[in-house]
Amino acid sequence: KNEVEQSPxxxxxxxxxxxxxxxxxxxxxxxxxxxxQHPGGGIVSLxxxxxxxxxxxxxIATINIQEKHSSLHITASHPRDSAVYICAVVFSGAxxxxxxxxxxxxxxx
Amino acid sequence: NAGVTQTPKFQVLKTGQSxxxxxxxxxxxxxxxxxxxxPGMGLRLIHYSVGAGITDQGEVPNGYNVSRSxxxxxxxxxxxxxxxxxxxxxxxxxxPGGFAxxxxxxxxxxxxx
Numbered sequence: 484k485n486e487v488e489q490s491p492x493x494x495x496x497x498x499x500x501x502x503x504x505x506x507x508x509x510x511x512x513x514x515x516x517x518x519x520q521h522p523g524g525g526i527v528s529l530x531x532x533x534x535x536x537x538x539x540x541x542x543i544a545t546i547n548i549q550e551k552h553s554s555l556h557i558t559a560s561h562p563r564d565s566a567v568y569i570c571a572v573v574f575s576g577a578x579x580x581x582x583x584x585x586x587x588x589x590x591x592x
Numbered sequence: 593n594a595g596v597t598q599t600p601k602f603q604v605l606k607t608g609q610s611x612x613x614x615x616x617x618x619x620x621x622x623x624x625x626x627x628x629x630x631p632g633m634g635l636r637l638i639h640y641s642v643g644a645g646i647t648d649q650g651e652v653p654n655g656y657n658v659s660r661s662x663x664x665x666x667x668x669x670x671x672x673x674x675x676x677x678x679x680x681x682x683x684x685x686x687x688p689g690g691f692a693x694x695x696x697x698x699x700x701x702x703x704x705x
Contacts, residue, residue, distance in 0.1 A: 487634070514690040526682060526696040533691065569634070573690030578642070579625055579650055580694070582634035 485509055485574045489583035497591055502557040504586045506570030509551070516580065517544050517555050518569040526569070529555070560590045594618050598683050598697035605673040605704045613668040613700050615683030621695070623688045624666040628652065628679040629699075635682065641666055642688055673704045 486509045496502055506515070517529040530537050530544040532553065537544050541560075546553040557564055567587050571580040599614045617624065625640035637650030641660040655677060657669040666685075670677060683697040 516694060518694070518696075524680065524699050524701075526684075526699075528693045528695070531691060531693060571635075571694075578648065579637045579640050580635075580690070582627075582636070584632065584634045 485577070485581055487570055487572055487581050487583040489568075489570050489586050491586060492584065493587045493589075495589045495591065496560055498561060500560050500590075502560050502564070502588065502590075504555045504568050504570075504588070506553045506555070506583055507551055508572050508574075508581075511575040512548075512551075512572045513575050514573045515546055515553050516571045516573075517553075518571060520567040520569060520585070522566070529568075557588075562590045562592050565589050596683055596685050596695050596697035598681075598700050600700060601698065602701045603703070605670070605702065607674060607704060609673050611670050611673065613670075613681055613683075613702075615666045615668065615697055616664050617666075617683075617685040617695065618664065619685060619695065620663060621685035621687060622663065624660065624683065624685045625650070626656070626658065626666070626668045627682045627684065628677075629682060630679050638668065638681075670702075673702075675704045678702060678704045 490505045515532045520526045532546040541558045543556040567585040569585045570583040596617045622643045626638040627635040629635045636652050639658040641647045681700045686692045686694045
């Protein structure tokens with residue numbers, strides 16, 4: 484079965500810390516997405532990756548296709564970064580996204 | 593642009609009732625999809641559409657129907673609601689292929705008693 488695994492499930496850190504969230508998947512993909520879900524429930528797209536690395540502000544996403552692994556990094560974390568971060572992939576030959584269960588991040592002041 | 597809109601935001605149903613969750617987008621996206629989100633589980637694909645007149649089943653289609661008569665609208669119908677369908681439902685739209693940004697609606701919280 485095609486699966487997406489995220490770690491950790493829960494992460495609590497202090498403001499200013501460097502945060503890493505990991506995502507691994509079972510078989511080849513055509514694209515990987517990182518999403519953010521705020522406490523109010525809305526989901527927004529952060530990145531779409533098919534190779535390499537992308538950066539947007541304090542957020543950095545990397546992907547290693549050979550190792551079937553992606554990471555989302557947050558530098559200089561802030562309480563407003565508190566949210567659920569979701570990894571989702573498009574498996575090769577498939578339609579639609581398969582989602583990880585999410586990482587619940589809390590940044591304390 | 594309004595983006596992706598969903599109505600209603602919250603609904604309570606009794607077992608056996610039917611209802612339609614509305615989804616609309618104004619970005620001319622060909623690909624639209626419905627997901628459900630349950631505690632402890634990732635979002636799961638219910639149905640999707642790659643264009644007007646074309647729909648297909650996702651991972652958890654049982655108990656749901658969809659249609660796509662226009663590019664803009666993609667309603668989800670619950671035929672006979674069951675407590676197991678208590679969930680938060682998200683509609684999303686994008687361009688086909690998986691390489692484009694996904695746009696999500698604000699969600700519909702459904703409680704089936």
